[in-house]
Amino acid sequence: MRIATWNVNSIRARADRIEAWLDRSDVDVLAIQETKAKDENFPWELFEFAGYEVAHFGVNQWNGVAIASRVGLKDVERTFPDQPTFGKPGQEPAQEARAIAATCDGVRIWSLYVPNGRGLEDPHMPYKLEWLRVLEGHARQWVQDDPDAQIALVGDWNVAPRDEDVWDIQLFKDGGYTHVSEPERAAFNAFVEDAGYQDVVRPRHPGPGVYTYWDYTQLRFPKKEGMRIDFQLCSPALAARVTDAWIDRDERKGKGASDHAPVVIEID
């Protein structure tokens, strides 16, 4: 089985790209982030024509996550239990469309769009950290309850866990940028160190210089100035089945590309 994760940065603006990519990538499951669409604006027919079932979770023009599968799509779950809410000062906190799960051919797949954080002192940062903390608690419990659990936590994590995961770590540190701070890295690393999940892509494609995201501005892509922030974390039992993994950097090329590349794993 082949599982991909891809922050598409608008499902409607990317419809042709996604259709073409499904045609040539031969993936069985595609976890999508940043659809930027409500259900009523979601291009259901795109997936139907391509032979995929699809489940979507979108409440407004922000965020939005989906899972498309041609190997079954069962027990769809929108948001994880006790998922933190967010609202700007003066606004009512609300659930955001950042997590959707489904079981596809026996694998429990979570399509995740982790909050950005926006700034080290921004209210969005404690939201991001709490969001990851609560999710990690569940993830740890799932594998404690069942050591054979087949779970894939995939998506845009908005964290660069290592210095080599950005093109210029000094720029990030001097500038006080998000994604590389110790609290963010600790929140991410807990999935690996405490819950026992494995990044199954990095060992096959170590850095430096291996990225999944390149900002649209500043010619970041042609200058090879990117960030590794999209990950597939597998439970121990699922990680043992992984036979291959790659980042489809070519999909970032050309006009009309998302700013993220798809990340793909192969399971026996």
Added chain:
DNA sequence: ATGTCCCTTGGTAAGGGA
């Protein structure tokens, strides 16, 4: 060579988010 891209709205420009 390069001042991005995408979404929304009593819109046709401006603001929000990444």
